[in-house]
Amino acid sequence: MAALFLKRLTLQTVKFENSCVRCFGKHIVQKTAPAQSFPIASAPRLSFLIHAEAFSTVEDTQNEGKKKKKSQTAFGNIGRKISQRIIHLFDEKGNDMGNMHRADVIRLMDERDLRLVQRNASTEPAEYQLMTGMQILQERQRLREMKKASPKTGPTLTKELTFSSNIGQHDLDTKTKQIQQWIKKERQVRITIKKGKNVDVSENKMEEIFHQILQTMPGMATFLSRPQAVQGGKALMCVLRPLSKNEEKAYGETQKTQKSDTLNQDQGNDKESNILHQ
Incomplete structure (x- = not known):
């Protein structure tokens, strides 16, 4: 009798658990089904971020650095953009004016209608010089001629x-x-x-x-x-x-000398012929 009672009790317990599982599953389906009927919003696209990054490449940064370095080393008027507070100044005649505040330098530029060029950035303070526009142009021409006259490195083809x-x-x-x-x-x-x-x-x-x-x-x-x-x-x-360059210069001077000698000789011959005719 006891064994039969335990067997029935076990069967009733299993049936009860199964019914509870089915009820719980239906409850979950009923709760989740309406939520699935609504459309899910898509994540925002990051196209504008990608577009912005396309212009910030390493190559562009390097190019900007090269341009900046080139502009700094090029000889020319820097205007009023004096990065140092105190600079060592020379006037347009090359006279040493000592250390001056950049505000005083700008005032001199306005009073004398002069430009400012950098002479030496490695000194402390950096050296600058006041120049006229014509002086800057002449100095650029001199630097170009020196560059052309300098011997070229590398093997001759x-x-x-x-x-x-x-x-x-x-x-x-x-x-x-x-x-x-x-x-x-x-x-x-x-x-x-x-x-x-x-x-x-x-x-x-x-x-x-x-x-x-x-x-x-x-x-x-x-x-x-x-x-x-x-x-x-x-x-x-x-x-x-x-x-x-030196040989070309010497050749030109020789040609001038030969032309001058020929001209003097021709003039001498003309004088002799005039004397004979007289």
Whole structure:
């Protein structure tokens, strides 16, 4: 009897638990179903943030830094934007005016109608100078000329040209023009002339071709290495180079002297002829 009673009690307990689970599940479905009928709002898009970040790249920052550095190192009028409170000032004649407050410097600029340029930023305080607009222009021209006159670093480029000794005059003129263009671009030119097949040409005749090419560029080029035999005597080779600035200047002075001597000689001959006629 006791065993039968326990069995019935166990069955009733299981049935009760199942019914409770079903009721609880229906209650959850009823509560959650209406909430699902409403549309869910989508998250806001961040397109405006992405658009803003597209303009703040590392490359732009580097470019701005390069531009700023270039503007600081360039020679020119800085206006009233004096970053230091006290500066060391020189006047437009180069006289040392000592340390001055930037307010006094601006006052001098207005009174004398002058510009302010930076001379040396590494000193303490930094050195500045008052200048006229013409002085600034002349100084810029001087700096450009110094830059052009300074020797260029790096290896000199060499161009090569090879042709036969029996070349026609038209083809030689074309190659000469090409050599002239290279010389103007500060290039060295290595020229090799080979003896033509079935043609007996002396070395003197081939050297004349080199000199003929060089004579078309007076005041522009000269021999870096003079004509010499190569390839077992089957060809002649020389190297032309542009004249340096000093050589160009010396050539110009020589031409002026020669013209002056020729003019004086002509005038002397005219005087002698007039005396004879008298």
